[in-house]
Amino acid sequence: MNQPNVSVGIVGDKEIRFELYGDFTANSLPQKMSGKLIASLSGNQIKIIQEKNVVLSAKEIVFTPNDLETESFLLRDVVIGINFHWQKKENQRFRGKLKFIVEDNLVVAINVVPLEEYLSSVISSEMSSNSSLELLKAHAIVSRGWILAQLAKKKNHSQQMIETKSEDEIIRWYDREDHLNYDFCADDHCQRYQGVNKIVNDRATNAVFLTRGLFLTYNDRICDTRFSKCCGGMTEAFENVWEDVPHHYLSPIIDYKFELDGIDNDLRQDKYAERWIYDHPNAFCNTNDTKILSQVLVDFDRDTNDFFRWKVEYTQDEISEIINTKTGIDFGQIEDLIPVLRGASARIIKLKIVGTKKTLTFGKELEIRKILSKTHLYSSAFIVRRENIIKHIPQKFILLGAGWGHGVGLCQIGAAVMGEKGYSFDEILKHYFPGASIQKGYE
Secondary structure, eight states: OOOOEEEEEEEEESEEEEEEEEEEEETTOSSOEEEEEEEEEETTEEEEEETTEEEEEESSEEEEESOTTTOEEEEEEEEESTTSTTOEEEEEEEOSEEEEEEETTEEEEEEEEEHHHHHHHHHHHHSOTTSOHHHHHHHHHHHHHHHHHHHHHHHTTOOOEEEEEOSSEEEEEESSTTOSSSSEESSTTSOOOOOGGGOOSSHHHHHHHHTTTEEEEETTEEOOOOEESBOSSBOBOGGGTSSSOOOGGGOOOBSSSSOOTTOOOOTTSHHHHHHHHHSOOOOTTOOOOHHHHHHHSOGGGTTOOOOSEEEEEEEHHHHHHHHHHHHSOOOOSEEEEEEEEEOTTSOEEEEEEEESSOEEEEESHHHHHHHTSSSOOSOSOEEEEEEEEETTEEEEEEEEEEOBSOOBSEEHHHHHHHHHTTOOHHHHHHHHSTTOEEEEOOO
16 A cells, blocks of 8 residues: 545635745646735636736646645635534645635635645644644544545445435435545544644654554454544444444443443433433543643634533524524424434434424434534433423423534544543554554555
């Protein structure tokens, strides 16, 4: 296996302002290009404008640096945290090739870059470059394996979005279903990739270098290594979030150094899920240590401090409007939210929504999180409290929840705690990916 290049969609707009630092060639133009430019859509063509002059027009344009290590480009007004509560714009600088294409009547900027270069930015964007070296090494291996597994799926034309419907049930799961013209996007939908400006020291680069070519395998196949922000004390099974294919190395585990005494771990049952969510059990990810959290909760995440256990309250008007808007279905007033099926981490896999006009069951976990929030719920591991019930209609719904994200695989906050406690990167990986082995795929 050789190190692959990856193509990452960064931003799409009618017009993209960018800057080239160094000497770049563009398509077949003989002259080198640098400085401030604009990529603008004109019909089905992309125009490159510099100092009000059109210097190039084509359906696809590629800027290639003369030197990958020293030259870079900057993209202005890149949207990050799309559809999340921290959504904002920022300027981002990248190394590698800059490619412009037309997609959905927009100009899309794509960065084509070697995998190891990409990884240095990913682990600096997903967390702080000031994180412990063992955490960064573990995350580099996890991210590398996920990338290689997704590239293999794309090569094999694997189906990456499923929807099944019946009269009383709609089940959807999503797995990078919308990227046809590049490998990955740069946002949370795939992995955060926010350029070289996030690499504030050489720790992330060293972590990638020290683990170069390493990934996890199980039964001689590359592991599809997943991660989320906080599992809530128990990780979730792969098949409860995505396709119905169990992966042993993505089996649920207690996020602690030993099994917890006095805790019934069958969180698939509502009575035990309720007790679990009300409790604050020992878990690596159960921490309020600001030093540790600063490793994982980068700038715009730091307003979130109730990730291990959280609460969301809705009035009847609020929840009925959100559900009706998100589903496109008129449920009328919402009478109840009933868990039909829970996973091992207490995450709800199927949820029945009971309204005065309609009753329907939804799944899987991401669909539930989308339907019950203007953006996304932190997770689908929650219990429902109905208050002030008037003629069968609750006037308030309270959701009490656990964790942040889908909960499958590596728990980033738990792994950060393990790193601070002195666990090595391979011990962290062994904890979150039972039965997996570390293998070197390329030099």
